[in-house]
Amino acid sequence: MQQRDSVSLALAGSGGAGVMTAGNLLLEAAAQAGYYGLMVRTSGPQIRGGEAAALVRLACAPVDNLDDRFACLAAVDWQNIARFAAEIPLGPESLVVGDPAQGDPPPALAACGARYASLPLKALAKGIPGGWPNMVALGALAGLAGLPEDAVRAALEGTMKKGGAALAASVSAMRLGYAEAPKLGPFARLAPPQGGRRGDRWLLSGDEAAGYGAIRGGVRFVAAYPITPATELLEWMAPALAKVGGALVQAEDELASINMTLGASFGGVPALTATSGPGLSLMSEALGLAVAAEIPVVVVDVMRVGPSTGIATKTEQADLNIATRGLHGDAPHLVLAPNSVVDCVRTLRWAVHLAETLQAPAVVLADQFLGQSRAVVDRPADVAFAGGRKRASADDAAYQRYAITESGVSPMAIPGTPGVAYTADGLEHNERGTPSSQAPDHLAQLDKRARKLERADFGEHWADVEGEGELAVITWGSCTGPVREALARARAEGLRARLVSLRLIAPAQPERMARALDGVRRALVVEQNHGAQLLKYLRAEYTLEADLESFHRPGPLPILPGEIHRTLAQWGRP
Amino acid sequence: MSTASAAAITPQSFKSGVKPVWCPGCGDYSVLSSITKALAALGLAPENAAIVSGIGCSSRIPAYTSCYGFHGVHGRALPAATGLKIARPDLTVIVAGGDGDGYSIGGNHFLHACRRNVDLTYVVMDNHVYGMTKGQPSPTTEPDWDSKLAPGGTGLREFHPLVIALASGANFIARAFSGDPNGTADLIAQAVRHPGFSFIEVLSPCVTYRPEQRGWKDAVRPASVAVTDDPARAARRLMTDDGFNLGVLYAGRRAPYRAAPQHEPQSPASLELDFAL
Incomplete structure (x- = not known):
């Protein structure tokens, strides 16, 4: 059986079935074994009893995005699976694994032509006192991917630090699943890992990366109000700030949190708040004050589907308009966007530096995909920025x-x-x-x-500019991953095309953009929203020689590399 | 807290020379003077005190002092002051504003500032009217007060700031009258010295839109009962009070807000151990 460089595995179940736990363990195990990977969370609004799926992509090299198709979907149960059908694309080459005790897979899945294999998760788990079906599924997926069983055990030991009977039961259940993997039929394993030394790789979420970057940038005061999907950033920062002599205050609302940060920053302490779209709307007035009174502050907007409460748990890039244009009066300010989980470290560090140096508010647009996804990454270079307030x-x-x-x-x-x-x-x-x-x-x-x-002088950090040729893709944020992968595929076929991924949205950088696109005749603008907000922003702020075309779709469905690749391939035809 | 030599510091040291926008006869002139007297009496250096405000006539106060000032957005003075005090516990932070700023648009922050009990002093110049927007009813306006925006009156019961402050956890509650600048200065100084969140309601007449408030000078009197640290007794006193008893009405013993326990600060770079495999 052929090997592959990356494998995409989805584990679905009703909320509380432990699919996120199992997904995290799968990623940990891959990290232990020297692989890279990404785990994307998708869930409904319920805390318990709703639907949840862990979307895991394991790979020999770093990955920033999901693939076009999932090689395997394993389901602990079929409740509500139909709600995910669109988010877990499968094809005839995919494998669907289900527990026969939960009945047949729903017809929506059968339609994609995927091969079905049954695995009695519940019955196997029952054989082990304290064993759970999600651990059996973890073993089976790890076995399919070709991860060493020892790596999965090490991941369990690392997570269940108390050890004892619970750990033993989980390891036993995992082993049962692992042993079943070869019986599920042919499935291409991962090629051997190429990851460097363990200490040179990190496993973290974008929210954690953003918090860490902020602290490295000098932030020592945070005030915030809980909101999905920014809460994890705050929960990571609370103890981390205490360790470095800073403080985090839970405010009564977003009006309070932004004004608290302005008070702290006025006092000379670099300050940050994190929120999502609804909170950013409430903060708009105080951001005007930050502009007028020239008080540095960083606001991280971990974007979710809007407007209003929208889909609070899912991703979209639709706050570009409010971030760039949402202030009253003529209010120049900074808008930045990290373009991968690990880039949240650099972008936040840079945002703090810019806000402090320019005595202006900086809005950082992350999104649910970046914020809540966990990734195994190479330890980023320690980029310090000279200057400050x-x-x-x-x-x-x-x-x-x-x-x-x-x-x-x-x-x-x-x-x-x-x-x-x-x-x-x-x-x-x-x-x-x-x-x-x-x-x-x-x-x-x-x-x-x-x-x-x-x-x-914003230097070279304003955008990631890569490649050459007469074609280009201009994008931002979490769309950068799939675009980069699409461009790599196109280049492998001999097509020459460039990437411009904007890290600095505002102020616009017309001269740098002109240089980056010099000689480009056609450019595709890729973004995840309904209104083509980036395209319209580019048209307003830049004079571009190239013909611009838009590839935009609202969240929560991710933009996939194959879609962008197909467009580029058409463009490349004589 | 560094204190300047007492000889060099006078109330005049705390005045900026910027001419106030207030109408002639406005009670806020006296409150400004009381704040500067209190700061001088406390022996503070102007650079170690900060005056934080929102929007409204009285909220103009910071620029009229020589302290560090923060004149922010409407209703959000308390959060700004909270952030400043937590980030800079060495500073003396006084929050100033009016009844509309504090009890209406900023009402939620008032509750939570009392509850959080950060070591701040909040001076509200209450004139029962929105002056800067030319005479609309505020939360403390009488229900039958006639105005263009609410002809015949709002019909709404007045907000009772002292009762709300007590119920929400304020640690020091006093009432002052702008017509008694020395008494007001003394209350402000006591409030600053008292740990935790101190709230002073200052009756400060608006002679332009509420000329009848000139009569307040005949209505106010020193409170006849001594200060209490018992919230139950204070509640009874405040609920039965006619709004004109001056003095410290409650001085509690709650410990002020403290941020998360501080350890010996470690290097920010060491936080990466959270992520390293």
Whole structure:
């Protein structure tokens, strides 16, 4: 049987069946064995009793996205599986594994032509006191993928640190499933792993990566209100901040959390809040204050399907409009977007640096896919950014908080510094900070605040620019993974095409974009929303020579590499 | 907290020289003066105090002082001050504002600031009206007060800020009158010294939209009962009070808010051990 470089496995069941636990263990086991991988969570709104699926892709090299099809879907039960049919694409080459005690697979699955194999998960688990069907399924999937049984056991030991009877039962149940894998019929295993030393690889979620990047960037104060799918970022940061001498406050609402961060930042402590679309909407007014009073702050929006409560547990890239255009008045600010789980580290670190250096709010657009997915990644390079907040020195008789400077940035006095006290004000003000309703002061301060962003040197981090040729794909955020894979496939077929994945959405970088697209005649704009928000933003902010075409689809269905590849292949035909 | 030499610090040290936007006769002039007197009496250096406010006539106060000031958005002064105090516990943080800012748009934050009990002093200049928007009823306006926005009155019962503060967990509750600037200054100084969240309601007349409030000077009186630390007694007193008893009405013993236990700070880079395989 042939081997493969990556294998996609889905484990589905009703909420509480333990499919997320098993999916995480499968990823841990692959990591132990030297592989890379990604686990994407998809679930309904219920805490218990709804539907849930762990979508796992294991690979010999790092992966940032799901594949076009799943090689195997294993189901602990068939309840509500129809709700997932669209999110777990299967084909005739796929294998569906189900427990005969749960009845036949639903007709929706049969239609895809996948081969069905039965595995009595419940009956096997029953044979082991304390054994659970999800552990049997874990063993079977690990066996199908070709992971060593020892790696799965090590993953269980690492997770169930208390050991004892519960661990023993889980290991036994897993082994039963593992032994059944060869009986499920032909299935291509993973090629041998190419991963480097264990210490050089990390296993983390995008939410954790974002929290870590923020702390490395200097954040020591967080205030936030719980919201799916940003909560895990806050839950990781709470103890982590305490360890580094910082603090996290649970606020009464998002209005409070953003204003708390502004208070802390005014006090000289780099501050962050994390939320999702509904929370970002509530924060818009205070973001205007951050612009006017020039108070650095970072707001992470882990985007979910909107508008309104939308689909709170699922992913979409539809907050680009509100992030870039959602403030009242002329309010220049920063908008950034990480483009993979591990890139959340760099992008957050950079966002904190930019907010602090430019004394402006930075909105970071992650999404549920990035935030809640866990990935095995190479340890990222330690990218530090020189600079930071420019502070006023004590007892400067000529000090003016909002002095007009060439760069637009003026030193900020931090409370406690004598002789330079001022009032940070959302009212328009003169250079001293005294409220002013005069037209010249308004114009001078508008110019100053715009100039800060126009004159800043954003360097090479503004986008990931890769490849060459007359064709290009422009994308952002979690769409970057599938686009990159599509481009790799196209290049393997001899097609030359470029990638521009924007890490800095605002302010726009017309000169850099012109260089990146020099010689490109046709570009595809790929994004996951209904309104083609990025395409419209590009048309407003950039003068592009290339013909732009849009590939957009709302969440929660992921954009898949095959779809982008097919479009590029058509374009490449003479 | 560093304190400047007492000789150098006077109430004048805390004035900025920016001319207030208030109408002639506004009670807020006196409250500004009381705040500067209190800060001087506390022996603070201006740079170690911060005045935080939202929006409204009284919320203009920060720029009129020589302290660090934060004049934020409407209703959100308490969260901004909370963030500042937790991030910078070394600072003395005073929050100032009006009845609309604090009890209406900021009402939820008022509840949670009392409950959270961060070491802040909250001074509300209550004139029972929205002055800056030219005379609309606020949560403390009498139900039958006639206005363009609510002809014939709102018909709504007044909000009772002191009772709400007590029920929500404020650790120090006082009432002051702008017409008694020395008494008000003394209450503010006591409030700053008291640990946890201290709330002072200052009756501060709006002579433009509520000229009848000039009569408050004849209605106020020192509270006849001594201060209590018993919330049950304080509740009875506040519920039966006619709104004109001045002084400290409750001084509790709750421990102020503390952030998560702090360890010896470790290097941020060491957090990567959470992820390393």
